Amino acid sequence: MTAPILVFGWGNPARGDDALGPLFVERIEALKLPDIDCLTDFQLQVEHALDLAGRQLVLFVDASLATEPPFTLNPVAPARNTHFSSHALSPEAVLQVYAELHDQEPPATFQLAIRGKTFELGSGLSAAARSNLDAACDWAWNWLNTGSCQPFATK
Amino acid sequence: MTDLETAAHPERLRRVAIEPLSRVEGHGKVTLLLDEENRVQQARLHIVEFRGFEKFIEGRPFWEVPVMVQRLCGICPVSHHLAAAKAMDQIVGATLTPTAEKIRRLMHYGQILQSHALHFFHLASPDLLFGFDADAAQRNIVGLVARDPAIVRKGVLLRKFGQEIIRMTAGKRVHGTGAIPGGVNKALAAEERASLLKDIYDMIAWSREAIQLVRQLFERNLVQYRDFGRFDAHVLSLVRADGALDFYDGGLRARRVDGTTLFDHFDTDHYWEAIVEDVKPWSYMKFPFLRMLGSADAGWYRVGPLTRVTQCDFIPTPFAERERQDFLAFAEGAAAHATLGFHWARMIEMLHAAEAIKELLHDDDLVGRDLVTTGSRRERGVGVIEAPRGTLIHHYRVDENDQVIRANLIVSTTHNNQAMNEAIRAVARRYFDGREVTEGLLNHIEVAIRCFDPCLSCATHALGRMPLEIEIIGAGGTALGRATRDSNGRFAHP
Numbered sequence A: 001m002t003a004p005i006l007v008f009g010w011g012n013p014a015r016g017d018d019a020l021g022p023l024f025v026e027r028i029e030a031l032k033l034p035d036i037d038c039l040t041d042f043q044l045q046v047e048h049a050l051d052l053a054g055r056q057l058v059l060f061v062d063a064s065l066a067t068e069p070p071f072t073l074n075p076v077a078p079a080r081n082t083h084f085s086s087h088a089l090s091p092e093a094v095l096q097v098y099a100e101l102h103d104q105e106p107p108a109t110f111q112l113a114i115r116g117k118t119f120e121l122g123s124g125l126s127a128a129a130r131s132n133l134d135a136a137c138d139w140a141w142n143w144l145n146t147g148s149c150q151p152f153a154t155k
Numbered sequence B: 001m002t003d004l005e006t007a008a009h010p011e012r013l014r015r016v017a018i019e020p021l022s023r024v025e026g027h028g029k030v031t032l033l034l035d036e037e038n039r040v041q042q043a044r045l046h047i048v049e050f051r052g053f054e055k056f057i058e059g060r061p062f063w064e065v066p067v068m069v070q071r072l073c074g075i076c077p078v079s080h081h082l083a084a085a086k087a088m089d090q091i092v093g094a095t096l097t098p099t100a101e102k103i104r105r106l107m108h109y110g111q112i113l114q115s116h117a118l119h120f121f122h123l124a125s126p127d128l129l130f131g132f133d134a135d136a137a138q139r140n141i142v143g144l145v146a147r148d149p150a151i152v153r154k155g156v157l158l159r160k161f162g163q164e165i166i167r168m169t170a171g172k173r174v175h176g177t178g179a180i181p182g183g184v185n186k187a188l189a190a191e192e193r194a195s196l197l198k199d200i201y202d203m204i205a206w207s208r209e210a211i212q213l214v215r216q217l218f219e220r221n222l223v224q225y226r227d228f229g230r231f232d233a234h235v236l237s238l239v240r241a242d243g244a245l246d247f248y249d250g251g252l253r254a255r256r257v258d259g260t261t262l263f264d265h266f267d268t269d270h271y272w273e274a275i276v277e278d279v280k281p282w283s284y285m286k287f288p289f290l291r292m293l294g295s296a297d298a299g300w301y302r303v304g305p306l307t308r309v310t311q312c313d314f315i316p317t318p319f320a321e322r323e324r325q326d327f328l329a330f331a332e333g334a335a336a337h338a339t340l341g342f343h344w345a346r347m348i349e350m351l352h353a354a355e356a357i358k359e360l361l362h363d364d365d366l367v368g369r370d371l372v373t374t375g376s377r378r379e380r381g382v383g384v385i386e387a388p389r390g391t392l393i394h395h396y397r398v399d400e401n402d403q404v405i406r407a408n409l410i411v412s413t414t415h416n417n418q419a420m421n422e423a424i425r426a427v428a429r430r431y432f433d434g435r436e437v438t439e440g441l442l443n444h445i446e447v448a449i450r451c452f453d454p455c456l457s458c459a460t461h462a463l464g465r466m467p468l469e470i471e472i473i474g475a476g477g478t479a480l481g482r483a484t485r486d487s488n489g490r491f492a493h494p
Helices: A016-030 A047-054 A091-102 A127-143 B051-055 B062-070 B077-091 B098-130 B141-147 B149-170 B190-220 B222-227 B267-274 B305-313 B320-333 B341-361 B417-431 B439-452
Strands: A004-011 A036-041 A057-064 A071-075 A110-115 B014-019 B028-036 B040-050 B234-237 B253-254 B261-266 B275-280 B283-290 B379-388 B392-400 B404-410 B468-472 B479-485
Touching: A004 A016, A004 A047, A016 A036, A016 A057, A016 A091, A016 A110, A036 A047, A036 B028, A036 B234, A047 A091, A047 B098, A047 B149, A057 A127, A057 B051, A071 A127, A071 B051, A091 A110, A091 B149, A110 A127, B040 B149, B040 B417, B062 B077, B062 B392, B062 B404, B077 B149, B077 B379, B077 B392, B098 B149, B098 B190, B098 B341, B098 B439, B098 B468, B190 B222, B190 B320, B190 B341, B234 B261, B234 B305, B234 B379, B234 B392, B253 B267, B261 B267, B267 B275, B267 B379, B267 B392, B305 B320, B305 B341, B305 B392, B320 B341, B341 B439
Parallel strands: A004 A036, A004 A057, A057 A110
Antiparallel strands: A071 A110, B014 B028, B014 B468, B028 B040, B234 B253, B253 B261, B275 B283, B379 B392, B392 B404, B468 B479
């Protein structure tokens, strides 16, 4: 059964603050909230357009070097864009692929960008990123507002 | 020294750098050195990749390695998973059971299928169908889906099918644990087998259609496709004992530029007797070469789909073998020697993977119960596979406390380091107009690099970073100009 809300985080857990997306999803998943599916992957890819089918709301979550700390939330609209190697898609491009493949508007989608600092292979989460993650999870608890969960504990 | 790699008087040259920026490792940079007449005198591709990977592994218990190496690369984690597991089979002295080997092969074919589908339908076909000079904002998967949603849908479903095989055999969609030292930790469930069987015939049919699509592109643009980024190279790949194409196991075969055999069925356990890793002062990346040829300049080689398809004796599945023969015969070998022939060869391999998956799904060993074996403990293990992008070597030493004390990885993109340089030089010679770095030149360099499908965008991909930058620096070190391509594909001269 496809849940109406999808929380999808991506990043490499072995590369320091790149783990922010998967860690956020891990905390959401631990709450066992109803009506929410949680997915993670290394990076956003074309087949993830299929994961959006049947959703009412999608929350994409990734680490960011460009966003203001601790995090920003922005709506995402379908758009045609590209990357140098295209080994990963942008959130906008995934929505565009969804729209073209299904010939319909994609579900309402937001991008949660959590500020990261260090991304070296083998390093753990930085203190700044941990603090930003806590803030993002606190916000998410209110935003999702199911009334059945407790505030996130600091990991 | 190879042509155009190092100019005689670089201090007199103008420097053009094309640099894709990414957050951490896995980025590439192209520099072109021009003379006073603005002719390309020197061209180099720098790839900063996999630095520190060996240190990341050393000190870990050996049984953790097949799982943790998946975190080295977000593009091909299954390749590292399987190469490490093969090496650890040797550490535990195991000979795999039929079920274990077939489950691993199924996982590997699933990976080849999904990786090649992604590359062709997502990465390469926009270049090929829209043209190399097309606006980058159009020349991408989203532009393609608007033009031909049926093609994209098939590409997405092929990729999804391969990902499903990985999920079923590895246990999880990401960071699976399927392959373990000495075997696998699960066989295929009956319902999983039935589910895959239901769709496999579509996958075979769509793979055959993809080959015809590439063939038509070659037929329509024969001269351009034959000559684009063309260079001659020695070649290296695994082949099965009977000379067949084999992605999972075999011996090393190397052939010289003229097609003569340098060595055949070379034991991968002693790969270092055949391959030497050279270093160059201008690149972090190593330059492997064939030891028998004496030096990196004389002994560099090419790996990957084009090499595998052209130097195996046959492909052991019927449709793919027929396509291989057509490919070799096409226009008197024009495609088999073309850099763009990588795309055609990749689709033949995708068809072979689909056919091999079908054969395995009809094999009852896939649902067997004999999953793991052990034998006499050893200190050294070497695992070699043909990953989607080419030969992948994992080599470990493990101490009496079961800790990895030495690791050496030679990845596909490293094998192809010099070969990619050669392709870029060929493109630079042909398409640089002698005046400025245009988007057209950048597009053509991108097309050349994409033929090899290198892991330039490795494991991370932060929002808000500029993926491409071009810088022009004069002979005196003064910046003469700069051009960028932002994350939305927009080209600009700030």
